Amino acid sequence: VGLLRKRSRKEDPARNELVSRSLESAQQCLFNQDYGTAFVHYLLVLNLAPVLKDFASESFRFTLFKWADELDSLGRIQDLFDCYEQALELFPTDEVIINSMGEHLFRMGFRDEAAGHFHKALKLKPDYPEAKENFYRVANWLVERWHFLMLNDRRRNHKYQQAIQKAVEGGCNTVLDIGTGTGILGMCAKKAGAAEVYACELSKTMYELACEVVTANGMNGRIKILHMKSLEMEVPKDIPKRVSLVVTETVDAGLFGEGIIESLIHAWNHLLLPPQSTQDPSRPPSQAGRVIPAGATVFGMAVQCLEIRRHHRLCVSEIGGLATAAAGELHSPVSCSSEDDSTEPYTTERLSRLPGGYTPLTEPFNALDIDFNNVQELEGLCSREVSRVRLPVTGEGLLDALAVWFQLHLDQQSSLSTGPKEDTCWEQAIYPLIVEISCRDAYLRLCSVAVARDGREFRLDDCLDPDKPRNNPGPSGNPNPSLNAEAELCSALACLGTEQSSGPRDYTMLECAEMALLNNQPYHDSFRRALAKLITNLKDARSVQGPSQGQGLEVMPLTDPPSGPMDPGPDPFYVLDVSEGFSVLSLMAASQGQVKAYSSVEKTQHQAVLRRLARANGVPEEALEFWLNQVEDEQAVLQRPSREKLWSAIILDCVETCGLVRQKLMEKATLARCLLEDGGQIFPERIVLYGMLVESDTLLLESAVQGQEPTLGFNIAPFINQFTVPVHVFLDLSTLQCRHLSDSVELFILDLMNTNANYTNRDVKVQASASGRVTAVPFWYQIHLNEEISLSTFNQDSHWKQAAVVLHQPLAVREGDWVRLAVTLQKSSISISASIEEEAGETGTVDSVRVR
Numbered sequence: 001v002g003l004l005r006k007r008s009r010k011e012d013p014a015r016n017e018l019v020s021r022s023l024e025s026a027q028q029c030l031f032n033q034d035y036g037t038a039f040v041h042y043l044l045v046l047n048l049a050p051v052l053k054d055f056a057s058e059s060f061r062f063t064l065f066k067w068a069d070e071l072d073s074l075g076r077i078q079d080l081f082d083c084y085e086q087a088l089e090l091f092p093t094d095e096v097i098i099n100s101m102g103e104h105l106f107r108m109g110f111r112d113e114a115a116g117h118f119h120k121a122l123k124l125k126p127d128y129p130e131a132k133e134n135f136y137r138v139a140n141w142l143v144e145r146w147h148f149l150m151l152n153d154r155r156r157n158h159k160y161q162q163a164i165q166k167a168v169e170g171g172c173n174t175v176l177d178i179g180t181g182t183g184i185l186g187m188c189a190k191k192a193g194a195a196e197v198y199a200c201e202l203s204k205t206m207y208e209l210a211c212e213v214v215t216a217n218g219m220n221g222r223i224k225i226l227h228m229k230s231l232e233m234e235v236p237k238d239i240p241k242r243v244s245l246v247v248t249e250t251v252d253a254g255l256f257g258e259g260i261i262e263s264l265i266h267a268w269n270h271l272l273l274p275p276q277s278t279q280d281p282s283r284p285p286s287q288a289g290r291v292i293p294a295g296a297t298v299f300g301m302a303v304q305c306l307e308i309r310r311h312h313r314l315c316v317s318e319i320g321g322l323a324t325a326a327a328g329e330l331h332s333p334v335s336c337s338s339e340d341d342s343t344e345p346y347t348t349e350r351l352s353r354l355p356g357g358y359t360p361l362t363e364p365f366n367a368l369d370i371d372f373n374n375v376q377e378l379e380g381l382c383s384r385e386v387s388r389v390r391l392p393v394t395g396e397g398l399l400d401a402l403a404v405w406f407q408l409h410l411d412q413q414s415s416l417s418t419g420p421k422e423d424t425c426w427e428q429a430i431y432p433l434i435v436e437i438s439c440r441d442a443y444l445r446l447c448s449v450a451v452a453r454d455g456r457e458f459r460l461d462d463c464l465d466p467d468k469p470r471n472n473p474g475p476s477g478n479p480n481p482s483l484n485a486e487a488e489l490c491s492a493l494a495c496l497g498t499e500q501s502s503g504p505r506d507y508t509m510l511e512c513a514e515m516a517l518l519n520n521q522p523y524h525d526s527f528r529r530a531l532a533k534l535i536t537n538l539k540d541a542r543s544v545q546g547p548s549q550g551q552g553l554e555v556m557p558l559t560d561p562p563s564g565p566m567d568p569g570p571d572p573f574y575v576l577d578v579s580e581g582f583s584v585l586s587l588m589a590a591s592q593g594q595v596k597a598y599s600s601v602e603k604t605q606h607q608a609v610l611r612r613l614a615r616a617n618g619v620p621e622e623a624l625e626f627w628l629n630q631v632e633d634e635q636a637v638l639q640r641p642s643r644e645k646l647w648s649a650i651i652l653d654c655v656e657t658c659g660l661v662r663q664k665l666m667e668k669a670t671l672a673r674c675l676l677e678d679g680g681q682i683f684p685e686r687i688v689l690y691g692m693l694v695e696s697d698t699l700l701l702e703s704a705v706q707g708q709e710p711t712l713g714f715n716i717a718p719f720i721n722q723f724t725v726p727v728h729v730f731l732d733l734s735t736l737q738c739r740h741l742s743d744s745v746e747l748f749i750l751d752l753m754n755t756n757a758n759y760t761n762r763d764v765k766v767q768a769s770a771s772g773r774v775t776a777v778p779f780w781y782q783i784h785l786n787e788e789i790s791l792s793t794f795n796q797d798s799h800w801k802q803a804a805v806v807l808h809q810p811l812a813v814r815e816g817d818w819v820r821l822a823v824t825l826q827k828s829s830i831s832i833s834a835s836i837e838e839e840a841g842e843t844g845t846v847d848s849v850r851v852r
């Protein structure tokens with residue numbers, strides 16, 4: 001208040017008194033943790049006395065963030081955002097508040113808006129680590145990596161440009177670009193001479209990007225860009241008249257996943273001129289409608305692939321000493337059933353880069369032809385009659401999936417293929433195991449697979465659903481004429497089991513990464529041995545100290561399941577597993593005996609699986625509990641098991657499947673250490689980050705638009721490259737196209753049990769083993785559970801992928817050169833810069849630790 005009086009031009013005692021009292025009230029409310037009332041008082045103070053902003057900014061931020069968290073927990077979302085809007089009216093350039101609002105937006109699914117806030121915070125403070133990490137994470141969703149691949153695919157770009165130019169020069173002078181992205185196809189049409197060009201884009205980020213690109217290329221006002229779905233467009237409300245040409249590339253790896261069928265049906269009915277009629281061939285092209293691409297042919301091939309198998313179904317009979325039969329049927333969310341909205345009909349993979357490769361079991365077959373210039377064919381796609389395709393087996397194996405790709409016919413002369421042997425920016429669609437060919441709900445779906453052998457037919461869908469009555473083929477050869485499908489695939493594939501279970505199965509859905517984790521036997525075996533050693537050490541320590549006075553739970557070993565209520569025994573050892581998603585580590589701990597284990601598994605169906613496994617493996621019901629059922633605030637998972645007890649072990653989930661360290665890991669480890677009993681342990685106790693120098697054009701192409709030349713003559717790179725993310729995730733380093741330019745080196749150590757051993761920056765010296773250009777530093781982790789037991793995130797059984805830092809500028813090296821890597825880890829965001837070390841002898845503080 002003294003500051004207020006000192007700076008005030010005109011004394012206003014009443015106002016000053018109100019400000020003074022409100023400021024005192026705000027501080028008292030903060031002390032009482034009444035954050036909502038404190039926030040109101042701060043708003044009043046800072047609106048009446050803006051000169052106090054600098055003085056009160058830290059307290060105001062603290063109050064805002066606490067009140068926002070409280071509103072979030074109460075579900076008062078609109079009130080939460082109203083508070084942020086009020087805060088930003090007072091502090092419009094406060095990067096911390098802007099970033100925090102972005103975090104709330106992102107958690108609620110507003111990725112476009114969140115990215116805008118993170119980007120704005122970075123512009124205000126480019127070295128703000130929290131905003132930088134947040135922006136990098138959200139950028140992968142907003143501007144997906146395939147945008148860079150497509151713009152770097154010169155062959156694809158040139159073919160589209162040629163087809164558009166030919167159509168415009170042939171008379172199609174009004175053009176609509178559906179899903180414009182960067183605006184490149186619309187600009188191709190304008191450059192070719194189209195009189196009127198319109199474009200629409202649903203993504204706010206891409207819409208704003210397209211507007212920037214079009215303006216930079218001198219076409220502002222000559223191309224009208226609409227921020228909306230094409231399905232919402234009307235004539236003359238949005239465009240003045242029907243157009244003669246629609247250009248689009250709203251297709252995904254499975255062709256139909258981005259809704260091209262629905263959007264083209266709408267376009268033909270509402271936005272396009274009628275197609276050229278064979279009955280009136282004299283009608284000029286400017287008065288007829290057409291689409292680029294003109295159509296597509298879909299191909300499929302049955303494949304065997306262990307990598308696909310282990311991500312979609314359970315492949316092991318035992319996990320960490322636990323028999324898995326009682327778990328029931330576990331499968332990934334990738335399913336062709338249209339009855340479950342939580343499933344996707346297919347996933348996508350680049351077959352050529354799958355670890356372990358794949359084995360074709362059949363020749364490629366033609367699954368579907370579709371003409372995008374025939375609206376009747378588009379509208380009748382879902383009601384086509386079923387046709388049967390019989391495929392001879394070309395090699396023995398286990399059917400894991402159908403791989404699907406397509407050929408996009410731009411016009412009668414030009415086409416693009418997304419096949420697995422093509423040099424293409426496209427991935428392939430993967431339909432695991434059970435497939436049908438149909439187009440229900442605008443997805444290509446594949447199901448109703450059967451195996452023909454020795455004149456008999458075994459239907460896989462019958463085998464997986466014992467209660468479903470069998471459909472015997474009638475005279476037409478069609479087992480079920482009412483199926484809403486285009487084709488059934490009846491594949492003569494050898495070595496497939498056809499046994500049926502005697503009763504109904506329990507189906508539980510797990511994420512693909514969770515399925516791969518369950519199939520990772522070295523991971524679970526390592527944890528079992530580490531847990532057993534810890535419990536043994538703690539038992540020995542207690543025996544030396546003498547028997548505990550407390551009474552607790554005794555958990556019987558697996559080999560001796562209890563037949564009745566357990567007798568009181570020694571105090572149990574408390575183990576908490578806070579792994580993300582589905583985890584059996586808590587159950588493995590409970591099976592050790594004399595352990596009370598708590599799981600952070602949240603979904604009711606997943607908890608039921610763990611309970612079934614516990615009963616089947618002789619683990620008493622009391623030995624396993626679900627922590628989130630007892631914790632009131634999910635944000636405060638790390639707390640004591642009870643007021644009098646501490647944890648014997650806390651299992652932290654340290655590395656994301658994508659290859660990055662989990663956010664706030666070290667903060668969680670710091671808190672976890674305070675909750676451990678004497679001799680207790682955090683698992684893992686230490687993480688060592690390893691990396692190497694590589695030359696990889698693939699990583700460059702997937703990270704940014706490359707080269708100095710404009711793309712098809714258009715200036716696009718500076719705008720989309722704003723969304724370049726230096727850390728590339730979900731890599732399979734074993735199949736990445738690259739040249740290794742060094743051996744592996746230790747880059748960084750994170751010690752979860754010893755705070756004093758950690759640091760944020762480290763210089764590492766690496767010697768080049770070959771000459772080339774260093775374009776990236778891939779990295780992975782050695783996760784040390786204790787001094788003797790560790791596991792790597794870079795091996796063939798790992799459910800983890802690897803990541804890589806892509807250098808801003810490639811670094812030319814000669815064999816024998818020493819490269820200095822400056823490694824920084826702030827929060828969970830890693831950055832690496834590289835430079836040539838001129839004098840190898842003058843490296844006093846530089847580490848050079850090699851993997852043996």
